[in-house]
Amino acid sequence: xxxxxxxxxxxxxxxxxxxxxxxxxxxxxxxxxxxxxxxxxxxxxxxxxxxxxxxxxxxxxxxxxxxxxxxxxxxxxxxxxxxxxxxxxxxxxxxxxxxxxxxxxxxxxxxxxxxxxxxxxxxxxxxxxxxxxxxxxxxxxxxxxxxxxxxxxxxxxxxxxxxxxxxxxxxxxxxxxxxxxxxxxxxxxxxxxxxxxxxxxxxxxxxxxxxxxxxxxxxxxxxxxxxxxxxxxxxxxxxxxxxxxxxxxxxxxxxxxxxxxxxxxxxxxxxxxxxxxxxxxxxxxxxxxxxxxxxxxxxxxxxxxxxxxxxxxxxxxxxxxxxxxxxxxxxxxxxxxxxxxxxxxxxxxxxxxxxxxxxxxxxxxxxxxxxxxxxx
Numbered sequence: 120x121x122x123x124x125x126x127x128x129x130x131x132x133x134x135x136x137x138x139x140x141x142x143x144x145x146x147x148x149x150x151x152x153x154x155x156x157x158x159x160x161x162x163x164x165x166x167x168x169x170x171x172x173x174x175x176x177x178x179x180x181x182x183x184x185x186x187x188x189x190x191x192x193x194x195x196x197x198x199x200x201x202x203x204x205x206x207x208x209x210x211x212x213x214x215x216x217x218x219x220x221x222x223x224x225x226x227x228x229x230x231x232x233x234x235x236x237x238x239x240x241x242x243x244x245x246x247x248x249x250x251x252x253x254x255x256x257x258x259x260x261x262x263x264x265x266x267x268x269x270x271x272x273x274x275x276x277x278x279x280x281x282x283x284x285x286x287x288x289x290x291x292x293x294x295x296x297x298x299x300x301x302x303x304x305x306x307x308x309x310x311x312x313x314x315x316x317x318x319x320x321x322x323x324x325x326x327x328x329x330x331x332x333x334x335x336x337x338x339x340x341x342x343x344x345x346x347x348x349x350x351x352x353x354x355x356x357x358x359x360x361x362x363x364x365x366x367x368x369x370x371x372x373x374x375x376x377x378x379x380x381x382x383x384x385x386x387x388x389x390x391x392x393x394x395x396x397x398x399x400x401x402x403x404x405x406x407x408x409x410x411x412x413x414x415x416x417x418x419x420x421x422x423x424x425x426x427x428x429x430x431x432x433x434x435x436x437x438x439x440x441x442x443x444x445x446x447x448x449x450x451x452x453x454x455x456x457x458x459x460x461x462x463x464x465x466x467x468x469x470x471x472x473x474x475x476x477x478x479x480x481x482x483x484x485x486x487x488x489x490x491x492x493x494x495x
Contacts, residue, residue: 123308123309123312124176124179124180124183124308124311124312125180127176127312127315127316128173128176128177128180131169131172131173131176131315131319133461133462134165134169134319134323134462135166135169135170135173137458137459137461137462138162138165138166138169138326139166140455140458141162141455141458141459142159142162142163142166144451144454144455144458145158145159145162145451145452145455147447147451148444148447148448148451149443149444149447149448150440150441150444151441151444152444152445152447152448156333157329157332157333158326158329158330158333158452160329161322161325161326161329162326164322164325164326165322165323165326168318168319168322169319171318172315172318172319175311175314175315176311176312176315179304179307179308179311182304183304183308187229187230229297230297230301233290233293233294233297234294236290236293237290237294240286240287240290244287323459323462326459327456327459330452330455330456330459331456333452334449334452334453334456337445337448337449337452338449340445341442341445341446341449344438344441344442344445345442347438348435348438348439348442351431351434351435351438352435354431355428355431355432355435358424358427358428358431359428361424362421362424362425362428365417365420365421365424366421368417369414369417369418369421372410372413372414372417373414375406375410376407376410376411376414379403379406379407379410380407382403383400383403383404383407386399386400386403
């Protein structure tokens, strides 16, 4: 279970790297697109969730490490310590009353410690059982019976039946307690792994939903901007045509004005009494006044049209700059979505669909293009 927790902890590095890469990519957004949108919020939340899951797993791994690699009498303070002469049990009674704590901490694992204690106790009991079976098998005809010196003596380090029972019960209770703690720890680790995986999966789904929603919003805005760009270009074309007509009309009016001026100037050279203000003279004069008024009006209209054209060009420039920003943002988010495929596609099968440098989709070339590239 410890290895499983460590593997899950190691596996959290990939989603963390992907989330950070997405945040880094989105830092390349420009101008008005540099906003704290729902995608950025979900990405930051994803990083927080991953950090929290890693901390939870690391805590369980540390608890497992302490369980496997630390030995302390304090871990069993809840168990009653039986009283018996330590000289009888010797080094076998580590972890019990009357033994130096440095000896206790020198052993690698509480579970191994309990197991070894049980093995030693079991070995002693089996040895005692063999001795008692041998005694039971003796009879009056046994060849190895003899008189012994002071057989009724009490050997040093002997224990009472109560001490023997307490010692055996202590070992049993200690082993059961350790096994219960180990089982609970395994269950807690399994639960933590499942919960962290579920939380991370839920956050992954939420983040990718935010990406898709944001992409749809930008595609809608992009389509609107392209429509406005198309209409603006059409208006510019129409206005340029109107300006061309105005300039043509102005040119014709100037030619007519030149004609009138020339006629009037030529009539000033009429001799003597012929230099009179006749009907033609009045007609030419009125025509000059009308042409001058028309030319002034045409110039005003032409200036207004030029101003409108300049405004349309500025509006077009803003539209195209905004379109470029939206295009860049959509490509970045598309790259992020492609990068996030690493979370669901095995590493050996992952092939980027968007080029990292040119931000172009990796499409299959037609046979004609492939042939041209081979010839080149």
